[in-house]
Amino acid sequence: MRIMASHDTPVSPAGILIDLDGTVFRGNELIEGAREAIKTLRRMGKKIVFLSNRGNISRAMCRKKLLGAGIETDVNDIVLSSSVTAAFLKKHYRFSKVWVLGEQGLVDELRLAGVQNASEPKEADWLVISLHETLTYDDLNQAFQAAAGGARIIATNKDRSFPNEDGNAIDVAGMIGAIETSAQAKTELVVGKPSWLMAEAACTAMGLSAHECMIIGDSIESDIAMGKLYGMKSALVLTGSAKQGEQRLYTPDYVLDSIKDVTKLAEEGILI
Amino acid sequence: MRIMASHDTPVSPAGILIDLDGTVFRGNELIEGAREAIKTLRRMGKKIVFLSNRGNISRAMCRKKLLGAGIETDVNDIVLSSSVTAAFLKKHYRFSKVWVLGEQGLVDELRLAGVQNASEPKEADWLVISLHETLTYDDLNQAFQAAAGGARIIATNKDRSFPNEDGNAIDVAGMIGAIETSAQAKTELVVGKPSWLMAEAACTAMGLSAHECMIIGDSIESDIAMGKLYGMKSALVLTGSAKQGEQRLYTPDYVLDSIKDVTKLAEEGILI
Numbered sequence A, B: 001m002r003i004m005a006s007h008d009t010p011v012s013p014a015g016i017l018i019d020l021d022g023t024v025f026r027g028n029e030l031i032e033g034a035r036e037a038i039k040t041l042r043r044m045g046k047k048i049v050f051l052s053n054r055g056n057i058s059r060a061m062c063r064k065k066l067l068g069a070g071i072e073t074d075v076n077d078i079v080l081s082s083s084v085t086a087a088f089l090k091k092h093y094r095f096s097k098v099w100v101l102g103e104q105g106l107v108d109e110l111r112l113a114g115v116q117n118a119s120e121p122k123e124a125d126w127l128v129i130s131l132h133e134t135l136t137y138d139d140l141n142q143a144f145q146a147a148a149g150g151a152r153i154i155a156t157n158k159d160r161s162f163p164n165e166d167g168n169a170i171d172v173a174g175m176i177g178a179i180e181t182s183a184q185a186k187t188e189l190v191v192g193k194p195s196w197l198m199a200e201a202a203c204t205a206m207g208l209s210a211h212e213c214m215i216i217g218d219s220i221e222s223d224i225a226m227g228k229l230y231g232m233k234s235a236l237v238l239t240g241s242a243k244q245g246e247q248r249l250y251t252p253d254y255v256l257d258s259i260k261d262v263t264k265l266a267e268e269g270i271l272i
Helices: A034-043 A059-068 A081-092 A104-113 A137-148 A172-183 A196-206 A220-230 A259-267 B034-043 B059-068 B081-092 B104-113 B137-148 B172-183 B196-206 B220-230 B259-267
Strands: A015-019 A047-052 A078-080 A097-101 A126-129 A152-155 A161-164 A167-170 A187-190 A213-217 A233-237 A254-256 B015-019 B047-052 B078-080 B097-101 B126-129 B152-155 B161-164 B167-170 B187-190 B213-217 B233-237 B254-256
Touching: A015 A196, A015 A220, A034 A047, A034 A259, A047 A059, A047 A196, A059 A078, A059 A104, A078 A081, A078 A196, A081 A104, A081 A126, A081 A152, A081 A196, A097 A104, A097 A137, A126 A137, A126 A172, A137 A172, A137 B167, A152 A172, A167 B137, A167 B172, A172 B167, A172 B172, A196 A213, A196 A220, A213 A220, A220 A233, A233 A259, A254 A259, B015 B196, B015 B220, B034 B047, B034 B259, B047 B059, B047 B196, B059 B078, B059 B104, B078 B081, B078 B196, B081 B104, B081 B126, B081 B152, B081 B196, B097 B104, B097 B137, B126 B137, B126 B172, B137 B172, B152 B172, B196 B213, B196 B220, B213 B220, B220 B233, B233 B259, B254 B259
Parallel strands: A015 A047, A015 A213, A047 A078, A097 A126, A126 A152, A152 A187, A213 A233, A233 A254, B015 B047, B015 B213, B047 B078, B097 B126, B126 B152, B152 B187, B213 B233, B233 B254
Antiparallel strands: A161 A167, B161 B167
16 A cells, blocks of 8 residues: 555545546456445445546446446436536526537436437537547537537537547547537537536535545546645545656645555544 | 639640539539530640549549549549548658548558558558548547557648538548547648649649649639649639638639630630
8 A cells, every 4th residue: 555645634524526437447347445445435424426527428327337346326426527517508508409429328418407409400509529439420520510500519528538448549539629620619618527517516416515525536637636626635546547656737635556545544544 | 704814914824723622513513514614625735634632532433423424534634632642651651551541532542552551550650531421430549549659640631621412511620630639649741732742743744834734723722722822823713612702812813603614714815
């Protein structure tokens, strides 16, 4: 275990935000000790919310994956960029019609929120862009039609690549680049971490303020940034994108080899 | 007929460069009078080269389309961004391996030129990007792998959209935007008009210097620009992208309603 703490005073967050890809899962594989760490945190009385910038899955799909790995949770304790995008559009643009460049999970969340679909691209007030791993030229062209026709653009996230079986694969930034460049348009809002929308959704789900929370994640740019921007404690894990010893734009409060070391943080009286 | 000449002195170009989309064809349809105009020019002893920024077709495919419209030509009198890209890579990078994000016509031209294919994206020295109307996520992802792996990027053209049956469709700029944004790479070279590569290829095909040539086309940014940049006379036709009376970055020597008015230019002694 390697724990690098920026201070030694014990912290007692009531709620823990746990990132999924790179923290709990690597691809479809559960990271060793993750399940036990989550159990320990729950035994300590911590409220837990799982959050992810993935915009291509629904909370129901995510819950199923967690259950499959032996981690029980309620859909209301899952915060995804898909569900937060849907909630944002429903709350602020309930009369808008939406065209989607994305997958079924996003479509499910939009429908669940009651967001209206445009019947054709040119009718769309908003174009929602997310990861689309079965994208075709026609999908791209319809999204182009929407944006060229004046639809405003909202993206679930803007990750450039994500790790898959073969290394890194092209992510939402590719889809955004295709549309912005061809339609000469700009994305107005990126929903994913470290946005205030994701932070708010997570805090609301737990009924806590940000300063009562800690975020555990593998990404400096999204997880640790979110902690710092909204006043949460933050713990970086080294099982995902961040590497030991690299220069960091945001400094985490703790650096752990893996989420399983959370239990050691507790044993040593740092997390109480 | 409307002929707006910027000067009244007769011009006698020995070679005529004729753009295809918007000048000879509108989609798959021959523009009225185009075949007769080309015949007239040939009867006057003019050498003719057809040129197009299309990178997704081969010269053989293009010749077949022209023949189908009753216009005979040799493949060597056709200059496409696909064939010019292939010739450029063969001439300057004969030991390079290439990955293609594009269609069969481009692949055909590369093979014809003897350009080497990379067996996998990461092996590629160059990524060639062109229009790909049957593109899938996997195609996009493989191109991303090539660019992220260090392949230099060459694009056949960078048009943002092209006219099809349903209006405008997303063009090469979309594919370029997807790869540049996700792989944080930049396209090094865009081959299409108004590049010197296209001008040189056309002049070489006719055995003439640029100042002995005239270009007829519908695009200010590519056709008229090419005329001005390389010292060719230029005639703008209004059957494509350019509209009557709009502001123009480059001023054509002549403005014709259609390519068919070339015969009137001849009758009036302007083109001799």
